[in-house]
Amino acid sequence: MVDADLRRTRAVAFGRSGLSRFVPQTTVLNADDVARALKRMAHEIVEANSGLDDVIIIGLERGGVPIAQAIATALEQIEDRTVEFGTIDISFYRDDISTSPVLPEVTKMPYSVTEKHVVLCDDVLFTGRTVRSALDAVTDFGRPKSIQLAVMVDRGHRELPIRPDYVGKNLPTSRSESVRVSLDGVELGVTEAIEAGTRKDDL
Amino acid sequence: MKDLLTIADLGKDGIDEIMVTADAMAEVSARPIPKVPALRGKTVASMFFEDSTRTRTSFETAAKRLSADVLNFSASSSSVNKGESLRDTVETIEAMGVDAIIVRHRSSGAPRQVAQWAKASVLNAGDGWHAHPTQALLDAYTIRDEGRDFDGLNVAIVGDISHSRVARSNIEAFSTLGANVTLVAPPTLLPPHVEALEASVSHSLDAVLPETDVLYLLRMQHERMDQALVPSLHEYHRSFGLTPDRAKQLPASALIMHPGPMNRGIEISPEVIDDSRVRVLNQVANGVTVRMAVLYLVVGSNSGGGAL
The missing domain is CATH 3.40.50.1370 (Aspartate/ornithine carbamoyltransferase)
Incomplete structure (x- = not known):
């Protein structure tokens, strides 16, 4: 099976839009900067929650998962204990599945969220629509004591009343730009269509 | 891909995409509340011109787990008995505003004919001696799942x-x-x-x-x-x-x-x-999961580009 490859791609047979490619223009943060920002965010999470009791870290597929894992690892080092960790795919909670036919990942939620402080982690906060979907998804798994939001990059242009609690980097952008985040760094660039009819992945 | 009529239409890419999506649906099915809002506001009509219990209930369960509304049509209690043609029946059902039509018919090729008339997605739930693609997909998923x-x-x-x-x-x-x-x-x-x-x-x-x-x-x-x-x-x-x-x-x-x-x-x-x-009972359970994946992909890729 070619699942591993497929998981990184958009639907082809069931896709509505062509493929697109990110073209980097400026490096905003390098790998060390990202590591430092993640460590600082981890300290802020410990401080805000007076430790890690009842804290669960949840990464949003796909970009948020490596960020969440890095934060969870940092938290475990800071407090010298294990941290509950899960991942959520918000595909089934979107208000616009047709604009971005990405194949869903398997949600992995081995822990209850009821009476927990949930820290949602994502790579980029943009319109806020992904986070809105994620709030619906999380509450399907129980009733958390609180839900907090950690993002590596806040690029502005919110369309919903959603704000982050922990931010790696505030990055003013124009709507036409794209941001790529990984543990190797943060880059600003543009997304261009490989085939005609491509729509930009805004969320 | 607007419709699911045969496995040949899907090709290997299509089968693989359904398998991958079904993995995510299996997780949904295993939740205490096995329901997600993926197809909220969508209406799925099931039109069975031939008897079936498991395929019909499997499709209906799948649609409901995705929060779609299900409109039920069975030939035995319908105007088909008054001589209404297949085309008129389909156009009547579609005029009520459906996004997908699940068709079982004793004549080979009937679902493809329906797909040519309807703007809604058409899913073949078995036609004559011809094809039963969701059965093949759930069987493939069952083997892959092992x-x-x-x-x-x-x-x-x-x-x-x-x-x-x-x-x-x-x-x-x-x-x-x-x-x-x-x-x-x-x-x-x-x-x-x-x-x-x-x-x-x-x-x-x-x-x-x-x-x-x-x-x-x-x-x-x-x-x-x-x-x-x-x-x-x-x-x-x-x-x-x-x-x-x-x-x-x-x-x-x-x-x-x-x-x-x-x-x-x-x-x-x-x-x-x-x-x-x-693995007969696994096949039945996987049937719901795979039909969730099929409905999600087919209806999702047939949405008119706007908000769902």
């Missing part, structure tokens, strides 16, 4: 190949995925141009069993007896049924599958039904 690699997998499909839409779709799906398919049946139950199918043929189940990784038993339809295609059901069971002795010839790691409903004592001996290799 961690089996299709490349070089030996699948034996046993029984009435000639009248079986399940056989036809499964041959397409399994061979597309790279399996070696062997059809096992008496000559009277093989279709006329069997050599055109992507499968080899054997008339001896005993010869095939030791090399079989997946034994797929088809339902022996009693109505075939009238046509004298087999001497008797007892005779069929003796030559092509899975008896306890034959089960011993089958490798310990093999899987035994059946699309249901099973005829105990014909395709399979009652003693073998509880064999640990039997």
Whole structure:
């Protein structure tokens, strides 16, 4: 099976839009900067929650998962204990599945969220629509004591009343730009269509 | 892809995308509240012009787990009995505002005809002797779910190949995925141009069993007896049924599958039904999961570009 490859791609047979490619223009943060920002965010999470009791870290597929894992690892080092960790795919909670036919990942939620402080982690906060979907998804798994939001990059242009609690980097952008985040760094660039009819992945 | 009519339309990419999506749907199905809002506000009509319990309830359960509204239509209690044509019936249902139509019909090709008339997505839930693509997809998913690699997998499909839409779709799906398919049946139950199918043929189940990784038993339809295609059901069971002795010839790691409903004592001996290799109930559970994936992908990719 070619699942591993497929998981990184958009639907082809069931896709509505062509493929697109990110073209980097400026490096905003390098790998060390990202590591430092993640460590600082981890300290802020410990401080805000007076430790890690009842804290669960949840990464949003796909970009948020490596960020969440890095934060969870940092938290475990800071407090010298294990941290509950899960991942959520918000595909089934979107208000616009047709604009971005990405194949869903398997949600992995081995822990209850009821009476927990949930820290949602994502790579980029943009319109806020992904986070809105994620709030619906999380509450399907129980009733958390609180839900907090950690993002590596806040690029502005919110369309919903959603704000982050922990931010790696505030990055003013124009709507036409794209941001790529990984543990190797943060880059600003543009997304261009490989085939005609491509729509930009805004969320 | 607006419709799901045959496995050939899907190709390998389409099958793989459904399998990957079904993994995510399996997680949803395992939740305490197995329901997500993916198709909220969408209406799915199920139009069954032929009897079915498991396919119909499976599709309905799948649609409901995705929060779609389900509109039920059964030919026996409809204006079809007053002589309404298929086209008029479909146009009437579509005028009520449906996003997907699930069609089962005794005539081969009826779903494709409906797909040409309808703007809504059409899903083939079995047409005549032609195709039953969601059955093949759930069977492929069941095998994949066991961690089996299709490349070089030996699948034996046993029984009435000639009248079986399940056989036809499964041959397409399994061979597309790279399996070696062997059809096992008496000559009277093989279709006329069997050599055109992507499968080899054997008339001896005993010869095939030791090399079989997946034994797929088809339902022996009693109505075939009238046509004298087999001497008797007892005779069929003796030559092509899975008896306890034959089960011993089958490798310990093999899987035994059946699309249901099973005829105990014909395709399979009652003693073998509880064999640990039997995956019939997994097939049923996976049916819901795979149909969730199909509905999600087909309806999602047919949405008019705007907000869902």
